[in-house]
Amino acid sequence: MLAVGAVGAVAACGANPSSPPTALGHGAMAGAASPPPLPAIPAAVPGPSKTISSGPPGGGRIVLTVDDGTCADCVSGYVDFARRTGIHLTFSPNGTYAREWEPHAGDLAPLVAAGQIQIMNHTFSHPKLTTLPDARVREELERNEQWAQKVFGITTRPYYRPPFGVHDARVDGIAASLGWTRSVMWNGSFSDSKTITPDFLMSQARRFLTPGTVMLGHANHPTVLGLFDQIVALVKERNLQPVTLDEMFGTTRTVGAA
Numbered sequence: 001m002l003a004v005g006a007v008g009a010v011a012a013c014g015a016n017p018s019s020p021p022t023a024l025g026h027g028a029m030a031g032a033a034s035p036p037p038l039p040a041i042p043a044a045v046p047g048p049s050k051t052i053s054s055g056p057p058g059g060g061r062i063v064l065t066v067d068d069g070t071c072a073d074c075v076s077g078y079v080d081f082a083r084r085t086g087i088h089l090t091f092s093p094n095g096t097y098a099r100e101w102e103p104h105a106g107d108l109a110p111l112v113a114a115g116q117i118q119i120m121n122h123t124f125s126h127p128k129l130t131t132l133p134d135a136r137v138r139e140e141l142e143r144n145e146q147w148a149q150k151v152f153g154i155t156t157r158p159y160y161r162p163p164f165g166v167h168d169a170r171v172d173g174i175a176a177s178l179g180w181t182r183s184v185m186w187n188g189s190f191s192d193s194k195t196i197t198p199d200f201l202m203s204q205a206r207r208f209l210t211p212g213t214v215m216l217g218h219a220n221h222p223t224v225l226g227l228f229d230q231i232v233a234l235v236k237e238r239n240l241q242p243v244t245l246d247e248m249f250g251t252t253r254t255v256g257a258a
């Protein structure tokens with residue numbers, strides 16, 4: 001898949017050695033205690049559209065986003081990774097890959113309830129939205145939202161990631177009118193929407209995992225599965241704290257928009 005993002009911009013972000021050391025998780029591992037109940041799903045809050053491609057560099061926080069889910073072992077591997085380490089992740093699944101995601105709904109439920117895992121909208125069938133008429137853009141977002149609510153129990157609003165990173169003012173306007181007021185791009189990428197070598201993936205990690213990065217990854221090819229420990233080691237070495245979009249940008253599942 002074509003990845004269109006402002007990946008070059010991240011080179012300007014230096015490491016921040018004064019960031020406080022942080023752990024990957026925030027306390028108890030999933031399953032150790034009963035999670036808080038899922039919040040009621042709020043009504044959509046339409047508003048002006050804003051495109052996000054990075055977070056504030058202060059504090060050493062990064063957002064790891066994981067798109068699609070074409071590979072069952074990769075989805076499973078990411079879910080295991082989250083359960084095992086407590087790492088905070090934002091998944092961007094497409095409902096068209098329900099067969100890959102739905103077996104993990106039970107394991108993900110406590111992580112979602114605890115705010116460790118967030119779900120954003122990536123459309124149901126991963127089309128290039130700029131080529132679709134208005135009604136089809138709406139349908140892609142709303143169908144994926146309904147699927148995400150059913151499977152994960154939370155809303156994806158206000159965040160959506162346009163497939164292939166392809167969006168324009170019309171598409172963003174439609175999304176924002178439905179409550180997806182944040183179009184989420186990225187400023188770092190594992191470049192693993194296609195098959196790559198482990199060495200290349202880790203070179204991307206070293207290049208881009210710096211404070212404030214919104215990192216793009218995919219649950220599509222198994223290369224990443226053997227690298228989770230190395231990625232965690234890099235995150236710790238750089239005193240980075242993986243957080244969800246909610247945590248990075250101050251939104252909540254109970255309100256749906258900030």
Ligand SMILES: [Zn+2]
Pocket residue numbers: 067068122126163164
């Ligand atoms: Zn995608």
